[in-house]
Amino acid sequence: MSPRHARISVSTLPGQVAGVRDQVVRQVGAWGVPFDDDTEEIIRLVPSELVTNAVVHAGGEVTVALYHHPGHLVIDVLDDSPTPPIHRTAETWEECGRGLELVDALAVSTGWEPTKSGKSVWALLKVPASAPEPAQRATALRQFFTRQAPTRALRALAVASAS
Incomplete structure (x- = not known):
């Protein structure tokens, strides 16, 4: 089976991240990926964290690219900023600063790469093989x-x- 892919343009207006989460879950479901509640929650959480970082820290245009091959899903968030994502350890009292740590914990692997117009921050997830x-x-x-x-x-x- 050949890999499947989709792109989702993200509005950088406040409150738009929830819509992106829903679009990602719908797209993955449309590809026939069977998932339980835990897998669905991971598929919601990872793009939420990556898109939030792009909107808050990069500004400009943000796009989510999804790549699915049976058993694997890559969530790739592209933005206009060349600045690398910063992994940091949040203090217990801080409300922010744990997103990339969380993505690292949930994904098989993560990374970032510079692009012509900014950067790509991605996470590789293990998902059930498609029906x-x-x-x-x-x-x-x-x-x-x-x-x-x-x-x-x-x-x-x-x-x-x-x-």
Whole structure:
């Protein structure tokens, strides 16, 4: 299966991060990735933290790029600032400063790279493998029942004959 990708433009107006989280979850779900509540929460939290950092610290245009290959999801946030993200340890009383630590804890790997117009900050997540495409699922079920039908029919016939 070839990798899938999508791009989401982010409005830098206050309060827009929640909408981005929802769009990311909807897109990943549309790709057929089966996820439980924990996986969904991770898929919500990681772009939320990365986009919030881009909006607060970089300003300018922000884009979320998603790349999915069965079992893996890359969430890549691009912004206009060449300044690298800063990992810091927040004090217990501080309300901010834990986002990148949290992303690091939830992701398989993370990183950042300079781009022509700023930077890319990304996280690689492990996600459940995609469910088969509907056509593949129908073909697999048809093959299963075609192979199984004679045996089932013979068993049903044997039970009916014994009665």
